[in-house]
Amino acid sequence: GDSVTQMEGPVTLSEEAFLTINCTYTATGYPSLFWYVQYPGEGLQLLLKATKADDKGSNKGFEATYRKETTSFHLEKGSVQVSDSAVYFCALGIQGAQKLVFGQGTRLTINP
Amino acid sequence: DVKVTQSSRYLVKRTGEKVFLECVQDMDHENMFWYRQDPGLGLRLIYFSYDVKMKEKGDIPEGYSVSREKKERFSLILESASTNQTSMYLCASSTYPQETQYFGPGTRLLVL
Numbered sequence: 001g002d003s004v005t006q007m008e009g010p011v012t013l014s015e016e017a018f019l020t021i022n023c024t025y026t027a028t029g030y031p032s033l034f035w036y037v038q039y040p041g042e043g044l045q046l047l048l049k050a051t052k053a054d055d056k057g058s059n060k061g062f063e064a065t066y067r068k069e070t071t072s073f074h075l076e077k078g079s080v081q082v083s084d085s086a087v088y089f090c091a092l093g094i095q096g097a098q099k100l101v102f103g104q105g106t107r108l109t110i111n112p
Numbered sequence: 113d114v115k116v117t118q119s120s121r122y123l124v125k126r127t128g129e130k131v132f133l134e135c136v137q138d139m140d141h142e143n144m145f146w147y148r149q150d151p152g153l154g155l156r157l158i159y160f161s162y163d164v165k166m167k168e169k170g171d172i173p174e175g176y177s178v179s180r181e182k183k184e185r186f187s188l189i190l191e192s193a194s195t196n197q198t199s200m201y202l203c204a205s206s207t208y209p210q211e212t213q214y215f216g217p218g219t220r221l222l223v224l
Contacts, residue, residue, distance in 0.1 A: 032210065043116075043202055043215035044155075089155070093210030098168065099145070100213055104154040 002027045006090050006103035013080055014111050021075040021106050023064075023090035031092035033057075033066050033073040034100070038087040047075075047088070082110045115139075116216035118203055123221045131190040133219050135203030143209045144186035146170075146178065149200040149218070161186055162209065193223045 007022040025031065032051045036044040048057030053068035062077045073090060090103040119134035137144065145160040147170075157170030159178040167178050175197060179187045186205075190197055200220050204213040 034212065036215075041218075043217045044204075044213075045215070046212050049212065095210055098162070098209045099157055099160060099170070100210065102155045104152075 002031070002092060002094055002097070002101045004090050004092055004101055004103035006088075006106050008104075008106070009087075010107040010109060012109045012111065015082055016079045017110075019075070019077040019080045019084075019108070021088055021090075021108070023073045023075065023103060025071050025073065025090075025092050027071075027092055027094060029094045029096075031094050033064070034091040034093070035062070035064055035073070035075050036089040036091060036102075038089065038105070040086070044089060080108075080110050082112050084108060085110045116203060116205055116214050118201075118216040118219050120219050121217060123219055125190075125193050125221065125223050127194060127223060129190075129193050129223075131193050131221065131223075133188040133190075133201055133203075133221070135186045135188070135205075135216055136184055137186075137205040137214070138184065139205065139207075139214070140183065141205035141207055141214075142183075143206045144180065145204040145206075145213065146176075146186065146188045147202045147204065148172070149202055155202070158188065160209070193221075195223050197221065198223045 034049045035047040037047045048059040050057040050066035056065045087105045091100045116137045146158040147155045161180040177189045203216040206213040
């Protein structure tokens, strides 16, 4: 079945470090791919998305490219801030499916 | 801006009580979802609804029921709360189920 695998956390980095959170997927069709972020004590917010192969989603300095050949959608940011500390979820949606499929989430902590 | 609101941010109930969690969205979305979030388990779908008075079981429906009498409102009901239902409950809505979901802030439920 359709599934999403994220790198296990927690991930701890220093401020201004480069961030990569890996996400790979298995899907029967051609999914849309999403990254959601959950700040402490809050619900999930859409961070970025891509709807077809080679699309790049970007927002708030974060980027992810939809790579069909490697079935991946890795999240990157060039210089993280303390305010980026949160849990990040990768997800996919298949046309005609009734729900999104979420990864397990990756907790990111940025130290000053 | 899409707004999804949940009736309570924090709730404390006793074992055996009937618990109602309410969710309201203001974007005329067809689809609404209830998830629970637990450490190490990510997001798990409890129930979803694709239209008024329609509902579908998600991955973990046992011990829960739902009600959708109006398009904007989706209620989660714990018929007889148990301690293993202590969790964070998240509501979401979307235009299409495989597309961007918009989340509420969550209700943290403690069952004693």
